[in-house]
Amino acid sequence: MRSSHFWNLVCVLLLLCSGVPAVWAEGGYVYTTQWGSGWGSGSGQFDYPAGIAGDSTGNVYITDTGNNRIQKFSSTGAFLTTWGSEGSGEGQFSDPTGIAVDGAGNVYVADTGNSRIQKFSSTGAFITQWGSLGTADGQFRYPQGIAVDGAGTIYVLDSGNNRVQKFSSAGVFITKWGSFDTTDGQFRYPLGIAVDGAGNVYIADYGNQRIQKFDSNGTFIIKWGSIGSGDGQVQFPMGIAADGAGNVYVADTYNSRIQKFDSSGTYLMKWGSDGSEDGQFCGLIGVSVDNAGNVYVADASSNRIQKFDATGTFIAKIGASPENGQFSRPTGLAVDGAGTVCVVDHYRIQTFSSTGAFITQWGRYGSEDGQLGFPQGIAADGAGTIYVADSNNNRIQKFDSSGAFVATWGGYGSGNGQFGYPQGIAADGAGTIYVADSDNNRIQKFTSSGTFVTTCGTSGSGEGQFSDPTGIAVDGAGNVYVADSGNNRIQKFTSSGTFVTMWGISGSGEGQFSDPTGIAVDGAGNVYVVDSGNNRIQKFSSTGTFITTWGISGTADGQFSEPQGVAVDSAGNVYVTDSGNNRVQKFAPAGTPPVMIVPGGSAVPHDLNNDGLYRDVDGNGVQDFNDVVVYFNQMDWIAENEPVPAFDFNKNGQIDFNDIVMLFNEM
Numbered sequence: 001m002r003s004s005h006f007w008n009l010v011c012v013l014l015l016l017c018s019g020v021p022a023v024w025a026e027g028g029y030v031y032t033t034q035w036g037s038g039w040g041s042g043s044g045q046f047d048y049p050a051g052i053a054g055d056s057t058g059n060v061y062i063t064d065t066g067n068n069r070i071q072k073f074s075s076t077g078a079f080l081t082t083w084g085s086e087g088s089g090e091g092q093f094s095d096p097t098g099i100a101v102d103g104a105g106n107v108y109v110a111d112t113g114n115s116r117i118q119k120f121s122s123t124g125a126f127i128t129q130w131g132s133l134g135t136a137d138g139q140f141r142y143p144q145g146i147a148v149d150g151a152g153t154i155y156v157l158d159s160g161n162n163r164v165q166k167f168s169s170a171g172v173f174i175t176k177w178g179s180f181d182t183t184d185g186q187f188r189y190p191l192g193i194a195v196d197g198a199g200n201v202y203i204a205d206y207g208n209q210r211i212q213k214f215d216s217n218g219t220f221i222i223k224w225g226s227i228g229s230g231d232g233q234v235q236f237p238m239g240i241a242a243d244g245a246g247n248v249y250v251a252d253t254y255n256s257r258i259q260k261f262d263s264s265g266t267y268l269m270k271w272g273s274d275g276s277e278d279g280q281f282c283g284l285i286g287v288s289v290d291n292a293g294n295v296y297v298a299d300a301s302s303n304r305i306q307k308f309d310a311t312g313t314f315i316a317k318i319g320a321s322p323e324n325g326q327f328s329r330p331t332g333l334a335v336d337g338a339g340t341v342c343v344v345d346h347y348r349i350q351t352f353s354s355t356g357a358f359i360t361q362w363g364r365y366g367s368e369d370g371q372l373g374f375p376q377g378i379a380a381d382g383a384g385t386i387y388v389a390d391s392n393n394n395r396i397q398k399f400d401s402s403g404a405f406v407a408t409w410g411g412y413g414s415g416n417g418q419f420g421y422p423q424g425i426a427a428d429g430a431g432t433i434y435v436a437d438s439d440n441n442r443i444q445k446f447t448s449s450g451t452f453v454t455t456c457g458t459s460g461s462g463e464g465q466f467s468d469p470t471g472i473a474v475d476g477a478g479n480v481y482v483a484d485s486g487n488n489r490i491q492k493f494t495s496s497g498t499f500v501t502m503w504g505i506s507g508s509g510e511g512q513f514s515d516p517t518g519i520a521v522d523g524a525g526n527v528y529v530v531d532s533g534n535n536r537i538q539k540f541s542s543t544g545t546f547i548t549t550w551g552i553s554g555t556a557d558g559q560f561s562e563p564q565g566v567a568v569d570s571a572g573n574v575y576v577t578d579s580g581n582n583r584v585q586k587f588a589p590a591g592t593p594p595v596m597i598v599p600g601g602s603a604v605p606h607d608l609n610n611d612g613l614y615r616d617v618d619g620n621g622v623q624d625f626n627d628v629v630v631y632f633n634q635m636d637w638i639a640e641n642e643p644v645p646a647f648d649f650n651k652n653g654q655i656d657f658n659d660i661v662m663l664f665n666e667m
Contacts, residue, residue: 029537029550029574029587031558032595033604035356036327036583039303041067044079046303046319047328047582048346051099051110051145052286052296055122060288060296061099061107062305066328066582068093070109070124075290077307077318083124086580088114091126098146098157098193098286102169108146108154115140117156117171130171135161138173145193147201149216155201157193162186164193164201164218177218182208185220192240192251192287196263202248204237211240211250211265224265229255232267235367239287239298243310249287249295254367256281258297258312271312274366276302279314283347283365301347301365303328324350325358330577330584332389332425333518333565336380336401339612341567341575343584347372349388349403354569355595355614356584357606357621362403367393370405376423376470377565381431381448389435394419396435396450409450414440417452424472424483424519428495434472434480441466443482443497456497461487464499471519471530471565475542481519481527488513490529490544503544508534511546518565518577528566528574535560537576537587555581595646599637600630607646614646615663628664635660 039047047066054060058075069084070093084093094113101107105122116131117140131140141160148154152169163178178187188207195201199216209227211234214220225234239251246263257272272281283301290296293310304319332344340359341352348363349372363372373392380386384401395410396419410419420439427433431448442457443466457466467486474480478495489504490513504513514533521527525542536551551560561580568574574587595614597604603619617627631638631647638647639655647655649662 029548030590032573032586032588033356034557034578034583034585035352036325036330039066039323039326039328039582040319043082044071044073044318046071046305048300049298049303049305049319050097050285050300052288052298052305053099053101053107054288054290054296055101055105056103056291058290058292059122060290060305061101062298063096063099063109063286065095065097065300068096070096070099070107070120072122072124073305073318075294077305077316081124083120090129091118091120091124093118097144100146100148100154102148102152103150104152106169108148110143110146110156112142112144115142117143117146117154117167119169119171128171130167131156137176138165138167138171140165144191145204147193147195149195149199150197151199153216155193155195157190157203159189159191162189164190164203164214166216166218175218177214184223185212185214185218187212191238191285194240194242194248196242196246196248197244198246200242200263202240202242204240204250206236206238209234209236211237211248211261213263213265222265224261225250231270232259232261232265234259236373238285241287241289241295243289243293244291245293247310249289251284251287251297253284253365254373256284256366258284258287258295258308260310260312269312271308274364274371278306278317279308279312281306324361325352325356327582327584329579329582331376331564331579332378333567333575333577333584334378334380334386335567335569335575336384336386337382337570338384339569340380340384340401341584342378342380342386343577344375344378344388344565347375349375349378349386349399351403352584353607354573354586355604355607356586357608360403362399369408370397370399372397377425377436377472379425379427379433381427382429383431385427385431385448387425387427387433389422389425391421391423391438394421396422396425396433396446398448398450407450409446416455417444417446417450419444423470426472426474426480428474428478429476432474432495434474436469436472436482438468438470441469443469443472443480443493445495445497454497456493463502464491464493464497466491470517473519473521473527475521475525476523477525479542481521483516483519483529485515485517488516490516490519490527490540492542492544501544503540510549511538511540511544513538518563520566520568520574522568522572523570528568530563530566530576532563535563537563537566537574550587558585558587560585595642598630598634598642600633605646612646613649615649615666617647617663623667625664625667628660628667631663632660 051063068086098110115133144159145157162180192204210225235254256274286298377389424436441459471483488506518530535553565577601618605614606616
C-alpha cells in the first residue's frame with residue numbers, strides 16, 4: 001500500500017498539474033484534442049507569401065497571403081513593420097496577392113478575396129480603396145496582380161474576369177482590355193503583371209502558357225512562350241517583373257525556375273530547380289526587381305523570400321520552410337482502416353496518428369508524378385491506398401500508405417475521365433473511386449486503377465444536377481452523398497448514379513447550409529456535413545433527417561474558421577480540418593471520456609503504435625521510463641479520468657499494477 005506521504009505528493013501534483021478539461025460541444029459531441037499551427041505568423045515569418053514589390057529606397061513589401069497582412073523589410077532583410085488582419089474593413093484583407101509601389105512610396109494591394117484594391121502610405125496608413133465583386137468597369141473578380149508605371153497609373157490584373165483594368169492613382173477608371181480566349185490580347189486566368197520604364201505592360205498568361213506584351217493603352221505588341229520545360233517554354237507562369245534595362249523576369253512556376261528575357265521575348269538565361277535549398281523553389285509565385293537589379297522571388301510554398309543578383313546568383317533569404325505538423329489552410333481529410341489521419345496540406349499530404357502524432361509527409365508543388373497543385377480532396381481505401389484529388393493539375397493521384405507514388409489519371413477537359421478542378425474524392429468498400437468533378441458539375445466513377453466506369457450530373461439546380469460539387473462520401477451500402485455547394489444542399493444517389501433524395505437550402509437554421517464543403521458517413525450510415533460558411537458541423541440520418549450540430553465561428557476549442565474537410569473513424573470519432581485556424585480538431589461522441597494530460601505529464605498522451613494504447617503517458621513523444629513513473633504516480637487518477645481501454649496495457653479491463661509491468665517491459 002502506498003504511504004500517506006505518497007498521497008500527499010499526489011495531491012500536490014493534482015493541484016499544480018491539473019489535466020486539460022473536456023470541452024463539450026452542443027449536439028452530443030465532445031472536443032478531445034487538436035493539432036497543427038500556421039506556418040508562421042511572427043514578424044519575418046510567412047504563410048504563403050505571394051506578392052512582392054520594392055520602393056525607390058530598396059525597401060521590400062510582401063503580401064503575406066495566409067496571414068492576411070503586408071510585411072515590410074529593408075533591402076538586407078531586416079523586418080521594419082507590418083499591417084493588416086483578416087476581414088473586409090479598411091486596412092483588412094482576404095487573401096491579398098499582388099502588390100505595387102509608386103514613385104512616391106504609396107503601396108497598392110490587390111485584396112483578392114474582397115475583390116478590391118487598397119492604397120496605403122509607406123508605413124501602412126490606409127489612404128483609399130476601390131472596387132467590388134462584379135464585371136462592370138471598376139469592378140473585379142478576384143484580382144491577382146497589380147503594377148504601377150512611372151506616371152503613377154495603376155494597372156490591375158482582373159484575373160477572374162480575364163482582363164486588365166487601368167486606373168488613375170486615385171482609382172478612377174481609364175480603360176480595359178482582354179477577355180477569356182486563346183487569341184492575341186485575350187487571356188485564360190492571367191496571374192502576373194509588370195510595367196517597364198517605357199510603359200509597356202507584360203502579362204503572365206497562366207492558362208495559355210505564355211507571356212503577352214502590350215502598350216500602355218492595351219494594344220497587343222508581341223507574345224512568347226509555349227507549354228514545356230525547354231528554354232523559353234513555360235508551365236503555368238504566375239509572376240513577372242521588368243528591370244530598368246527592359247529585361248523581363250518570369251516566375252515559371254511549375255518548372256520551379258526563373259527565366260530572363262529581353263523586352264522582345266528573346267531568351268537570355270534561367271536559374272532554379274525544384275527543392276528547398278538556397279536557389280531552389282517550391283511554388284514560386286511573385287517576382288520583383290529593385291533599382292540595383294537585384295531579383296526577389298516569393299517562394300510561396302517554402303514560406304520564404306529569396307534574393308538574387310541579375311545573373312541568378314543567390315544572395316540572401318527571409319523566412320523558412322514549414323515544419324512537419326504545421327498547416328497552411330488544410331482542406332481534405334481521410335482516416336484509413338488503421339486509424340491513420342491523412343490531411344491535405346497545401347501542396348503536400350501529412351499523416352498522423354489518431355491523437356495527432358506526426359507520422360510522415362510527401363508531395364511538393366508541381367505537375368510531375370507525386371507533385372501536387374492545389375489538391376483539395378483525399379480518400380483512403382480498405383487496403384490503405386491513398387487517392388488525392390490533385391485539383392489544379394486536373395487529375396487523380398494514387399499513393400501507397402507510405403506516400404510512394406503508384407499511378408495517376410485524368411487531364412483537363414470535359415470528356416470521360418477528364419476533369420475540371422476535381423475537389424472531392426471517395427472510395428467504397430470494393431475500391432471503386434468517386435470524384436466530384438467540380439467545374440464540370442458532375443460525379444465520375446472509376447475502378448481503383450483509374451478506368452472510367454460512368455458519370456452522372458449536369459449544371460443546374462434540379463434533381464441530380466449540381467453547382468460546384470465539392471465533397472463526396474460513400475456509405476457501407478454503396479450510396480453516394482454529394483455536397484452540392486453552390487446549391488447549398490446534399491444529394492444522395494445509388495452507386496450507379498440514380499437520384500435518391502436531397503435536403504438543404506441556403507441559410508443558417510438546422511438543416512440549412514452556407515457553402516457545404518466536406519462530407520463523411522459513419523458505420524451506422526449517419527451523414528456529417530461541413531457547413532463551412534456557418535462554421536459548424538451538421539449531422540443527419542441517411543435520409544436527411546437532422547440530428548445535431550456543433551461549432552461556431554472562433555479560435556477556441558470546438559470553434560471553427562472556414563472548416564473544409566471531415567472524416568469519421570471506426571470508433572465514431574469525428575475529425576475536422578479547421579482551415580482558417582490551420583489545425584485539425586477531433587471530437588468524440590458524448591459519453592466517451594477524452595484522453596487528457598496526465599498530471600506530471602507535459603502534453604496529451606500519444607498512441608505511438610496506432611493500436612489504441614497510449615504508452616507515451618507523459619506526452620513527450622517517446623516511450624521512456626518517465627512514462628512508467630507518471631503512470632505509477634497517477635494510477636488512480638488515470639482510472640477515474642481517462643478512457644480505461646486507452647491505458648489498459650494488459651487488456652484485463654482495469655487499471656492496475658500489471659499495466660505498469662507491461663509498460664515497463666515494452667520500453
